Amino acid sequence: PEHVVVIGAGLGGVRTAEQLRGAGYDGEISLVGAEPHAPYDRPPLSKQVLTGAWPAEKVVLRDEDALAELKVRTHFGVAAVGVHDGAVELADGTLLNADAVVIATGARARTLPGQPDGVHTLRTLDDSLALQAALKDARSLLVVGAGFIGAEVASGARDQGLDVTVLEALPVPCERALGPEVGTLCGRLLTEAGVDLRLGARLERFVDAHTVELAGGERLTADVVLVGVGAAPMLDWLGGTAAGRELDVSAGLACDERGRVVGAPGVWAVGDVAAWEDPARGARSRCEHWTNAVDQAAVVARDIAGAAPPPPSVPYVWSDQFGMKIQVIGRPELADNVAVLQGEGLAGGAVRGTVAGYFAGDRLVGVAGFGAARHVARYRALVARGAERPEVLAAA
Numbered sequence: 001p002e003h004v005v006v007i008g009a010g011l012g013g014v015r016t017a018e019q020l021r022g023a024g025y026d027g028e029i030s031l032v033g034a035e036p037h038a039p040y041d042r043p044p045l046s047k048q049v050l051t052g053a054w055p056a057e058k059v060v061l062r063d064e065d066a067l068a069e070l071k072v073r074t075h076f077g078v079a080a081v082g083v084h085d086g087a088v089e090l091a092d093g094t095l096l097n098a099d100a101v102v103i104a105t106g107a108r109a110r111t112l113p114g115q116p117d118g119v120h121t122l123r124t125l126d127d128s129l130a131l132q133a134a135l136k137d138a139r140s141l142l143v144v145g146a147g148f149i150g151a152e153v154a155s156g157a158r159d160q161g162l163d164v165t166v167l168e169a170l171p172v173p174c175e176r177a178l179g180p181e182v183g184t185l186c187g188r189l190l191t192e193a194g195v196d197l198r199l200g201a202r203l204e205r206f207v208d209a210h211t212v213e214l215a216g217g218e219r220l221t222a223d224v225v226l227v228g229v230g231a232a233p234m235l236d237w238l239g240g241t242a243a244g245r246e247l248d249v250s251a252g253l254a255c256d257e258r259g260r261v262v263g264a265p266g267v268w269a270v271g272d273v274a275a276w277e278d279p280a281r282g283a284r285s286r287c288e289h290w291t292n293a294v295d296q297a298a299v300v301a302r303d304i305a306g307a308a309p310p311p312p313s314v315p316y317v318w319s320d321q322f323g324m325k326i327q328v329i330g331r332p333e334l335a336d337n338v339a340v341l342q343g344e345g346l347a348g349g350a351v352r353g354t355v356a357g358y359f360a361g362d363r364l365v366g367v368a369g370f371g372a373a374r375h376v377a378r379y380r381a382l383v384a385r386g387a388e389r390p391e392v393l394a395a396a
């Protein structure tokens with residue numbers, strides 16, 4: 001193609017542009033970003049930026065000069081509003097001709113019904129700076145949702161001495177992603193740090209921006225309330241069509257296993273917005289993690305540039321909470337049983353140093369570690385080739 005238009009100037013969009021150049025593509029690249037900021041990285045927004053350990057400038061992925069060096073033309077502060085046959089339309093009326101389009105518009109923080117203004121969510125740099133400012137003058141925090149982002153914010157707030165309550169609707173935090181055994185460890189990190197963790201808590205309604213009412217009538221009040229209940233793919237702008245063709249946007253933008261948008265030749269999608277065909281599951285799945293966006297950008301860039309695909313990657317997710325790194329390698333959701341590989345946590349002892357192995361039958365499909373980076377690294381190759389249980393246990 002002569003002109004690739006990348007829509008969405010976050011991690012997936014920037015990496016796609018970089019990887020196109022890396023794969024030898026020397027045609028035109030345009031990068032469209034709805035936010036006015038230079039492209040930035042999100043993980044520090046619930047960690048170092050939130051606590052003030054990092055200034056906001058430190059999260060920039062690539063500024064305009066660095067993009068110009070890559071010969072990437074930028075359109076920042078203006079959203080794309082449609083993908084037409086051979087062109088991308090921007091909100092200011094600009095039409096960018098395009099032979100190839102990559103959609104990398106990410107996701108938006110989900111909100112709850114009746115959520116009032118003044119209740120925080122956390123997705124963007126502006127969200128992070130607003131939450132940081134609110135926490136500075138606060139004595140208490142209420143978090144709705146005990147996922148990674150909620151837990152990271154709870155961790156930072158406990159470090160600053162705030163009283164923290166976390167509401168979680170499920171009986172175990174992170175149960176869907178990590179299973180009940182490992183999810184229980186995530187919950188213990190919260191309670192052992194002095195967080196008031198309410199499991200199975202049903203939020204009935206918001207009374208105002210500082211007070212919620214639970215099913216049963218109990219009211220909880222905090223200086224700051226954060227809703228951390230996941231993210232929804234950013235797709236409304238597309239209107240369900242590209243170049244006049246209907247798209248499947250029911251669970252993210254449906255793509256094949258190379259990121260080609262189903263039913264829309266010349267259009268690809270990467271990152272949090274995209275639901276790629278997953279051969280391991282025989283179904284499409286959408287993944288909201290950093291390494292996934294980077295890996296998908298490499299696949300798509302090479303597909304567009306006509307280069308050989310990169311070697312298959314092993315999924316990797318991390319979270320920094322309560323002074324330790326949680327790491328997940330591989331595909332816990334494919335497992336039907338979990339075994340201790342290292343440490344005492346699964347038997348009720350110290351969480352730190354625990355490594356759990358996820359098995360499908362006797363085949364290792366994933367590993368989760370808590371403050372055990374050195375050990376976790378040893379299992380990566382075993383996960384990659386789906387090693388059998390005796391070999392995995394011998395590596396412990």
Ligand code: FAD
Pocket residue numbers: 007008009010011012013032033034035041042043044045046078079080081104105106107122123124149234237270271272273287288289290291293316317318319320
């Ligand atoms: P994004 O980074 O969201 O980028 C999408 C961009 O597209 C945005 O800038 C958006 O403004 C723009 N856009 C949207 N619509 C349009 C439009 N119509 N036109 C133009 N531009 C548009 N993952 C981990 O693995 N570990 C972590 O510790 C971790 N921490 C996180 C902490 C926070 C607070 C958040 C929010 C996420 C975290 N993640 C983490 C997830 C990770 O950051 C995401 O998976 C990653 O950012 C996905 O990249 P993306 O390019 O798909 O989306």
